[in-house]
Amino acid sequence: MRKMYKMAFGMLVVGSSILVGTLWNFQVSGVSTTPGTADDPVVTKSYVDQQIQKALGGGGTTTPTNPTTPTSPTTPTQPSQGSDEVKNVALKPGKILIADAGAEFIVRSGNAVIYTEDSNGVADLTDGKDLLNGQAAPKNHLLSFPREGRGIQVKEGQKNGLIVMVRGGYTIK
Template sequence: MKKFRLITTTIVLGLVFYLGSILNTPADGAGTNPGTTDDPVVTKSYVDQQIQQALNGGGGSSNPTTPTNPTQPSQGADEVKNVALKPGKILIADAGTEFIVRSGNAVIYTEVSSGVADLTDGKDLLNGETAPKNHLLSFPREGRGIQVKEGQTSNLIVMVRGGYTIK
């Protein structure tokens, strides 16, 4: 009886494996390979462009263009600029501007008693205090900025995100 069971089990398992190998179909979704004309791979900029065209009424052009965001000015507020500040000049920030001092020695300049937020250390820097290098400084209101430390003869290099003026 044990021998019969063993033979039956072997035959059933053999049939299952045989039928499984014949009926094996790959599970690749819709049956197409990615990157072909049936299932193209697209870039984010292409998708953004198509969405922008759909939102603007679908005025389709055959040449792809860079999508624009109508809520931002053409010169982006998130653009970071490297500014060289000469001794004797003051870099005044617009409200919400951020600075990072990259080289040279800088001090905080304010026309009021409140200071500038050093977001790296989490403290306020007041007028005349040294602005540490590689710290993110936030200027909450206009009339505040940085200047080259007195006695320094070389330029100050500052990364700026946002609006500013040089006096």
């Protein structure tokens, strides 16, 4: 009998706690109730981007970048200006795209092979391995060139050129 009283008392306590909890409506102080008010404003992505640019010293205006078309430098022996801008470069058969130290390439179309004058290679950051002279450069892989004098060229026998995304300085020989 005592067991039944204990069980009934427990059910009464739990049931009354649930009833009191649902009927007792209170609000936590310090929490805004309505998003979009002055206390809790809703902002857009463009506003956040603008504020980030201001904080970084970029002025606050962001302009969308226009997609670049594949181009080739007008003077092949003159090195390009190194920057963080990504450029699409068209490389014709027989030409070699030589990277400046720290440049990064991504082969977008065509078949490319690695070109180096020494025994060291180029870092394939996508697969995490070293590509040596004459090895195929995989498409859509990020290639890092730690030193000058290394690059890529069109695979021998291919009639079409390459389209390569380049970040950093480069020279076409």
